[in-house]
Amino acid sequence: MKNGRKVKWGILSTARIGLDKVIPAMQQCGNVEVVAIASRQPQMAADAASRLGIPKHYGSYEALLHDPEVEAIYNPLPNHMHFTYTKMAIEHGKHVLCEKPMTLSKEEINTLMHLRDLHKVKVGEAFMVHTHPQWRKVVELVKNGHIGNLLAVQGFFSYFKTDPTNIRNIMAFGGGAMWDIGCYPIHTTRMVFGEEPRRAVALIDRDPVLKTDRLASVILDFPSGQCSFMVSTQLVAHQRMIFFGDEKRIEIEIPFNAPTDRPCRIFVQDGNLLAPGREEIHFDTCDQYNIQGEAFSDAIIHDGPVPVSLENAYGNTSTIEAIFESEKTGQWVSVAKG
Ligand SMILES: NC(=O)c1ccc[n+]([C@@H]2O[C@H](COP(=O)([O-])OP(=O)(O)OC[C@H]3O[C@@H](n4cnc5c(N)ncnc54)[C@H](OP(=O)(O)O)[C@@H]3O)[C@@H](O)[C@H]2O)c1
Known part of the structure; x- marks a missing residue:
């Protein structure tokens, strides 16, 4: 990392893909700091935070979205929850890297594009x-x-x-x-x-x-x-x-x-x-999850394009x-x- 800036990430849920692959890989990125994780079950969040060395943990996704320190969200919730929580995160002014599939309908992608532009945040699909x-x-x-x-x-x-x-x-x-x-x-x-x-x-x-x-x-x-x-x-x-x-x-x-x-x-x-x-x-x-984390964080830091945009996700x-x-x-x- 040239200027030493690290994007502060929050993780929605203790999904297996996050705990096993994405979070450890992102923690190796020069421009990432994973600062918080949330779970529906407070103890699960606490256990995951302790295992992965994440400083803060929350017993609800909403509580994490209210954390002003969190700049960007990684959303690996079940597919039918991608849209709702990505939308909510954008409305809280957070950047969002959401797992594939981005949403389950193109109308939802249109809504996210509108909100992304309104709140001037980066939103992308995690096609590593x-x-x-x-x-x-x-x-x-x-x-x-x-x-x-x-x-x-x-x-x-x-x-x-x-x-x-x-x-x-x-x-x-x-x-x-x-x-x-x-x-x-x-x-x-x-x-x-x-x-x-x-x-x-x-x-x-x-x-x-x-x-x-x-x-x-x-x-x-x-x-x-x-x-x-x-x-x-x-x-x-x-x-x-x-x-x-x-x-x-x-x-x-x-x-x-x-x-x-x-x-x-x-x-x-x-x-x-x-x-x-x-x-x-x-x-x-x-590690493709490491490269993805680095590229997405770079897009935030330098106000550049994200690797897989909502326009791209629309095509899928x-x-x-x-x-x-x-x-x-x-x-x-x-x-x-x-
Ligand atoms: N890019 C990739 O390589 C890759 C690989 C695998 C999966 N994925 C994607 O990542 C997402 C998660 O997949 P996964 O296999 O990691 O899933 P998973 O282990 O089942 O995790 C999903 C998480 O969502 C939370 N959740 C909230 N409401 C839930 C509900 N009603 N039922 C079940 N879980 C609920 C749970 O976390 P809490 O209990 O902590 O709240 C749960 O741990 C999917 O969208 C999948 O397509 C991507």
């Missing part, structure tokens, strides 16, 4: 993949024509989780595969094409008891090409993204849950199946809404423009 060096490299390679013209994208993301108490399996909480993990192939494909999809069609299988979308196949029609991806909450765990140009293809080995204990790899391959030329690009070991949300509309009608559905 966006700033990972492996993804910056894929964007750069495609932009520079390294694989020829990008025409097709194939994606896959799955895990197996049937615990009915997990937030991912509760419909009223914005559960299901598309909001939880479908958002990743959508976000990264939009990012690499540098375009919004025009329309979407989907085939979705729902859990008969949970009613969540447990297996989905989607086709997205972009101005420059096509993306097809599958996601599931009830399959063997796997993740992969492949970007096909007319000369080469790029495969990202671990596209979303990038490891922090070894270098990430992407493979650039030509089409020679008998004597394939394979270029392996390795990335120094890093409207795509997911089109996918669910297609599930109902069995037809292609246009993706609404922001």
